Amino acid sequence: MQLVLFFVLALLAVAGAVGVVLSKNAVYSALALLLNFAVLAVFYIMLNAQFLGVVQVIVYAGAIVVLFLFVIMLIGGQLAPDALTAGSRRPARVVALIAGLVALAGLAYGLVSGALAPQTGQVQGSGSVQAIGRVLFTDYLLPFELASVLLLVAMIGAVVLARKPTKS
């Protein structure tokens, strides 16, 4: 039962990712990304990380994809600036394809040949909000405070960059 569920979901996740990569229209890419994110939330719950699953939906599906769509609407999907210097993208695409395939083969080989002996003992509630909170606010206190510094940087950045270029 779980195996079937895994395959169906994995197929959906990969389909979403393929959609992100191949869609010509940025809006469809964003929607495919949403599908991918939502499916991953289910995986997290299957992996006993319930809180993370919920956060995945709230942050990724609820916020990041919305921000992407917002920007696409703001400037029009086709009008986004080019990522790198202009020029023919065909060589880059071939390189990207090779890189992607090599990465996939290498990672799959490395991971499967790693011969991990997974300890599949049952553990209760390790992904619950309490368990996360207990460790996050004691052992991982420094990263927690650093996260607020990071958010502060992003906040200043949004103000600096999104304003009109004013020239005195």
Add this chain to the structure above:
Amino acid sequence: MVPLSWYLVLAAALFSLGLYGALSRRNAIAVLMGVELILNAVNINLVAFNRFIVPAAVNGQIFALFVLAVAAAEAAVGLALIIAIYRTRNTVNLEDADLMKG
């Protein structure tokens, strides 16, 4: 019980797709989406390792939580940069859009 290696292969597949997307796309927003896919592949890895290798701990999940937070901040700054470039190039069009104020 789904074995660990399946999750890892799924993550590797998402990583490769994200890599392909980030390298092959020309549109900056699409490149950023490719990067987001890679970050999600990372999170699957972290949570799966946490579940199978150190099931009593939550450090992998906490790392994944921070990855999520960083991904959001990164997207915010990156999209702001994209908008900034768009504005310096096409100021005229956006002045039109300001008419909505009234």
Add this chain to the structure above:
Amino acid sequence: MTLPTLDLVVLLPQLIVLTAALLVLVVDGLSGARSWLLAGISLVALLAAGAAAIWLSLQPGEPRRLQAMAVADGFALLFDVVIVVAAVLGVLLAYQSIPRISQQVGSYYALLLLAVVGMMTMGAALDLIVVFLALEILSLALYILAGFNRSEPRSAEASLKYFLLGAFASAFFLYGAALVYGATASLNLEAIAAALAGGSRSPAMLYLGIALLIVGFGFKVALVPFHMWTPDVYPGAPTPVTAFMSAATKAAAFAAFLRLFLTALPTAQPTWSWALAVLAAVTMTLGNVAALRQRELKRMLAYSSIAHAGYAAVGLVAGTAQGAGAVLFYLLAYAFMNVGAFGVVAALERAGEYDVARGRLAGLSERQPALAAAMAIFMFSLTGIPPFAGFFGKLYVFGAAVAAGWGWLVVIGVINSVISAYYYLQVTVEMYFAAPAAEAPAAAAAGKKGRAVAKAAAPSPAPEEGKAAPAPLSRATAAAVLAAALGTVLIGVLPALLTGWIAQAVQGIF
């Protein structure tokens, strides 16, 4: 539930700088931009943080720790000093030129200080989560700073390129960190080392992880296959930002790079040191060869900084305490000489200019002898000519590599230094022996001719001379260039002041 006790003194330098950043934001938000006040707060805080780092490093006994997250050992604290040097010079350089390109001066200083917080934390981090968050803080702040010049479209595009490649590199770093976590079941650097001490359970995964970590760090320090952002971003960013990030980002990234690889992954050293040796050799060669052909100063210095990342990586390849100390010394020297060189560029730059053509240097020794002398010092030091700081940096790095059995890499390094001499010394020749171009900038020509005679030929200036600089050179810029020149000379004349201290400091990461 037992609550932890926190030894916050560990993060004293970071806390000082963070407080100053918040103060800058509040002052700027509430009272509007008063440039001198904001710069003053930043300078005082940075100097205080540097003093705190030195004070902490002089404390006897075991290094203090903040839980299992961060440590204030000599290694971290001396890297703090390197970052403070670059940041202080960056603030001084910004004082004149940032108000010319942007009205958001407060944001500039705040972002610079927050980047410093991230950089300092990177060197002190003991946990992969902390390394990652610190890396992201400094990266995000620098993406924004690099795009600070909003009126120049090329600057914004360089910033976007930097962002996309940087985000990509962070993703690689994360994937590598996740695989290392999978192979060792731990995120703490010391626990990773302990888990690997008895041999890895899944070596394939571990080595994949290490390879991805090298890619991630390689992007940040600009090692060669991952350097393509540098030649666009360095000229595109405002010059004070370029100066700051060229030295400080390298220092922070190398600090984490060294600590991660030497503390957590020493058992895998035979593998990663070979990979890094190849990268270092390619980086030095390509960086220097590309720099030869550049006709613009910032672009030339961008390629030269790639080459210098290669030199510093040689010390990491050695993988010994001697090598780690050499990298630390090298980066300190680099902070003075490279920020100084960019400071001279900033002084020559006209408002709103994208890059400075090398032809502008012609006859500089006539017009601004002090500036020319300072530039000559930086160029000699970057080449590695004694008695300047850069010479000893290279000497120690190459010495450590030879001692660790990397003779061939040192041969490549020395050949590269010879290649680099060509373009660095050509800059000096242009300043002293080339006739000024017909279109000599009117603003810069208003030098005090009276002083021109005294030191024109000698490459060592009297300290007073920087202050007597021509009118368009602001006091802050002059002070930055002067301080950088003094630092370059002092470290070069008295390297022994530092070497003992550094040798002791780096013991902490093994």
Add this chain to the structure above:
Amino acid sequence: MPSDYLPILILIVLATVFAIIAMALPAVLGPSRKTKAKLEPYESGMVPYTDARRRFPVQYYVIAVLFILFDIEVIFLYPWAVMLRQLRLFGLIEMAVFLGILLVGYVFVWKKGALEW
């Protein structure tokens, strides 16, 4: 345990099925007479005078970003609220620092006029 989430799954399936039925039934059963007025976007009975798909002013972007960033804040607040009783004063102080840093950013953004439109 994942099986605890079965009710949610059932709910999702039911909701999807209901939505499909609700959309399919009128299409099958009802007559379809398209007139111009019916196809126009509804604007409180007014005649629409612009295309609905137009671009927003960029100022809104800052608001959107602030939403994202405070959304992240909430994911940290939630486990904190659950654990506050055990964390006691310690927890209160650490969250005060966290929020204090963000508050400075908020004041800065506000004073810079980025929230006005």
